Amino acid sequence: MPLPREDVEATTPKFLRDKYAIVGVGETSYTRGSDKSTRALASIAVRNAMADAGLKPSEIDGMLSYQFNDSVFSPFVAGDLGIRLNFYMDVFGGGSSTEALIGIAIGVIEAGLCKTVVIFRSMNGFSQVRIGGTGVRSAIPVSGDMMHSRAYGWQSAGQMFAPTFMRHMHDFGTTAEQVAHVRVAHSHHASNNPKAYYKKRVTAEDVVTSRMICKPLHLLDCCVETDNANAIIVTSAERAKDLKHPLVRIRGVVGRCCKPRADMHYQAGPISTVAGHYAKDILWPNSGVSPEDVDLTGSYDAFTFTTMLQLEDYGFCKKGEGGHYVSDGTIMLGGKRPNNTSGGHLCEGYTHGIAMVIENVRQLRHDADDSCPIGSDGKRQHTYDYREGGCRQVKNAEVSANFGWAMPGTGSAMVMRRG
């Protein structure tokens, strides 16, 4: 049952709306073969985020990270950079963590535990632990509840999510060609992103004729596993006013909102519906905006289908019309509401969602790091010419929304605004 819009009790009470901001973002390069430890990658990304914010190590006193036992813990990164922590926590999890941890950062600052929190995700997602499940991850014994999944060769993210995607095609007539346009759009965006791992533009035909992985997912429906670290700095909007970038305020956050039966979400249908169906009733009322107010989105693209399903369930189109929404030009640069203007996980690199938030921060600063020339004020002089190798800044971007995905049954979200 939908909650009434003005009477929501959830993680972000309305009085915190706009009270916190993202003031620094940073990352490493996206590679397949970083030749660096996750500790080194994380320290570089956090250092870059501090430089971006214009903050000294002594001005950071909180740290959060997320991982799958595949990465460094906060104390080592803090030690590397001379940060003395008043608060830290390293949590278990992948996609859907970024927005959730931003909510936690707001909470711990509000509770007085610390003043400024840096959040990082560092992973050698290609050269050490591949989320696709090959290598180290396929060698672990199958035990306990995994006896009902991995024992059946049902293990990788694509394999686990595919029944949701198939059922959406069955229920609504969604086609693989429609959904392939998510890859088309993101590949176009990546071609204008100098740091993207895959910069080549592709067609829908390229996607549906690429090798089958597990139906309905072709190779190009799947994201690219890479090595990288990313970092985001959260503090109060009051403190952020003194810093160097245009303010990017946090309007509202949803953290790891779940469908019923999070242990085995396929028990509760409709299975073609994802967690966004529930999360939207927290996100929009707490943010005080509706989908119509959003200028650009960051819908998680572990697969083409995850982007489509979330945009649909958060209400950018009617239920069942997601295939049309992602294939009619709306989500492309120059369209009404571009999605993942960096190229996302499909093309820029795989970060468990954090890079999609970073991209939208830069978009709201009107400072997407594209190929446009830098002016005398140190800012990009955007051309808004989205041809290959050109601009990727969305014109007049004021409000963005991010939709993190852990699995069909669990998601997170956040709305940010400029100013």
Next chain:
Amino acid sequence: MISAQYLGMPLEVNDLDHENLNYFAYCAKHDFRLQRCASCKLLRYPPTTACPWCSELNSEWVSVEGRGTVHSYTEVHHAIQPAFKPYTPYLVLLVELDTQSDMPTKEEGLRVIGNLVRPDGVLAPKAEVERVGIGSRVRMVFTDVAPGLALPQWTIDETALAGTPWRYRG
């Protein structure tokens, strides 16, 4: 403790995991049983400590008919575990049991995972894989892994009226 090798994977159920130990002990006897809540009387899958609908801890294991309809599926062409590669493409089926279908609400049901296998429990060949999709009628059989361990699986119910299942043809 159950411990065995299956298709190149070590499978384990430890001594504290009472729910899964009971479940697989019945499966080893080719008896498919689920927990029925002592309070609300609803069956549940997979095994859990408490009732997903009423939190009751007590339950009893009751035999459930292994018949149902494919609710969704994936057809795996790129296997992750090396020992599955010779069997590609293989199907992972999400099968809604006839028992307790559309209960306790219209969108719920007992949706049981399994591969499509031949009646003897070996992963099905391509010709059978291509016959099955959403709407297919299937019946449960077991793959014997080791003494004391069998996996519940699905095979085509040849006695069912042959409708045309929905398959992704890409």
